[in-house]
């Protein structure tokens with residue numbers, strides 16, 4: 538599997554994955570009906586550095602972005618987002634993307650990474666914890682999950698020193 542920086546044309550390959558994940562409304566605090574254009578602005582906006590994971594046949598199987606999580610004097614804290622094709626889950630693509638983005642964040646001089654809204658029922662919590670993130674707070678009952686009802690949103694933090 539290859540992880541590389543995305544080019545503009547990759548969006549049409551990221552979008553089916555993005556749409557399926559956001560429409561499921563289980564993991565992201567974005568409108569499940571987000572249009573393709575609005576989704577592109579969220580994922581590939583000017584402040585974002587975007588990556589894709591490609592399988593050996595050249596198909597895009599996952600994507601991630603890296604961005605300043607705050608502005609001005611707090612711009613050295615990164616934020617990031619990750620999506621893997623649900624048909625390709627559990628094969629190490631998400632972990633590989635996360636390791637790649639953490640390395641890119643360090644290389645870019647970020648001092649820490651924060652995830653603003655990790656749904657507490659998301660199996661990804663275990664992945665982030667295994668990569669050194671810790672839960673520094675939880676917004677209780679913030680997320681209406683289609684199966685679990687009202688669940689919390691974790692803020693997760695990792696120092697990059």
Ligand SMILES: CC(C)(COP(=O)(O)OP(=O)(O)OC[C@H]1O[C@@H](n2cnc3c(N)ncnc32)[C@H](O)[C@@H]1OP(=O)(O)O)[C@@H](O)C(=O)NCCC(=O)NCCS
Nearest residue numbers: 564619620621626627628629630631632655660661663664
């Ligand atoms: C989270 C996500 C990016 C992980 O990608 P992935 O390729 O499936 O993850 P990996 O195969 O690298 O799994 C890494 C670890 O995550 C955990 N994990 C991931 N998905 C899991 C699942 N559905 N069930 C149980 N554990 C899971 C496992 O602990 C696994 O540990 P291991 O490496 O020791 O086996 C992917 O599931 C996804 O796109 N989910 C929907 C969007 C999302 O939740 N993004 C993150 C928002 S915070």
